[in-house]
Amino acid sequence: MKVEDIKTIGVLGAGVMGGGISQTAILAGYNVVCRDLTDEILAKTKDTIVNGRFGLKGGVERGKQTQEQMDQALARLTLTTKVEDLKDCDLIIEAIGGASPQEIENKPLKLKVFTELDQLVKKDAVFASNSSRFTIADLAAVTDRKDRFIGMHWFSPANIMKLVEVIHTPDVKEDVIQLMEELCKNFGKTSVRVKDVPGDTGFIGNRIMGAARREAQKIVEEGIATAEDVNTAMMLGFNWPVGPLPLGGPSARSGWQ
């Protein structure tokens, strides 16, 4: 498969990430079939794509795209609750949430969904997971397409942040990696190539931020400084846009509202 062969992308999960990925893809000229469990969820997804903080409407107002481009993009979007509607997609991007407010992601759920999907979607389609930390080989293992199963980790908000981590297992074909890298470019993203390793380590970005967060928590637990001062130190001392410790506020989890 070549990147030109990708016309229709199936996005599994219409939450904060799935919605942002869908928005990016339709604006870049791809047909998107976005699937989630209920019509209520899908209605919210569409509303966020149009009217959300990083939505198409605001983009038109700020001159990022024209109204015509927005209308054309939305015409490429299919929202569905039927998993069968994904069967002719050239690429599937899985962006399923944790299925509970306590967790961002749920590995057993991803395994279950990929198993089902593998039976359903056409054989030559590429499967990608937007998992932010699970070992890709573990997810690929439940499918019969390990040579075209890859990690494609976006950052939130997905239509704004430039980075995509492309994670390659030992089984995936080099031309599939390259296809994903070219697709990232077509989306206006910068990709980095990441080797998949066992242990759900979090690739590059989340693994390094995890180390920063652990050290920050230790500093607070040892009574060295307050969480607020730790965040201030990283923001003013190293010009990070936010500190490593969560103190509330809008985020990927809360939907940026």
Added chain:
Amino acid sequence: MKVEDIKTIGVIGGGVMGGGISQTAILAGYNVVCRDLTDEILAKTKDTMINGRFGFKGGVERGKQTQEQVDQALARLTLTTKVEDLKDCDLIIEAIGGGDAGGLENKPLKLKVFGEVDKIVKKEAIFASNTSFFTIADIAAVTERKDRFIGMHWFSPANIMRLVEVIYTADVKEEVIQVMEELCAKLGKTSVRVKDVPGDTGFIANRIFGAVGAEARKVVDEGIASPQDVDTAMKLGFNWPAGPFELGAGARGGWG
């Protein structure tokens, strides 16, 4: 001592940090006595302060300060090779580099200098070290003013970066911590209060960045990604201004 009692600040070391600290202090209205070993070093310090990348000249051109303010600031600056010229300072800020060892910092050298300066400088003066990672209590231990010895860790370039870590030992008086916090405010800085701990751990920011650097090296050593891609990931994924493999050159090399 109250913050108003601080009129003259002694800065030990005229390098990248000492120069930037001196520049900040004279612009904020303080007299500064900046001491280093040779006239050549001091001439370079003054040149950087005026003509450097973050110097006064550029500041005037960009409207950060007027030429008159610069002239007044420079009139408050004394550059000297004589350690005795520090004796009447109200506050000493130590910013000594690595010395002959070639490192960023040199703990034995700091201990030696503080041992000497403690005998010369007036008894009520506060001593502060700009060390970026040494335990402050270890340095205070060579002086007889542990109750007015504190950490004051600036970030580079010192006249630009807003953060100062104020590091308090078990011996330092609360009023001295507060004087330093008020001084930071007068210098236009935001201070964070950091408890001193044993082991040269690097306070807040350098400790966290150390953990980041260690993890980043592991990612590369394990063959997961290239250093360039690690830097790209942290810049584009988390909007960091620089990646873990990119920092250090500017501060060490003097920002060109």
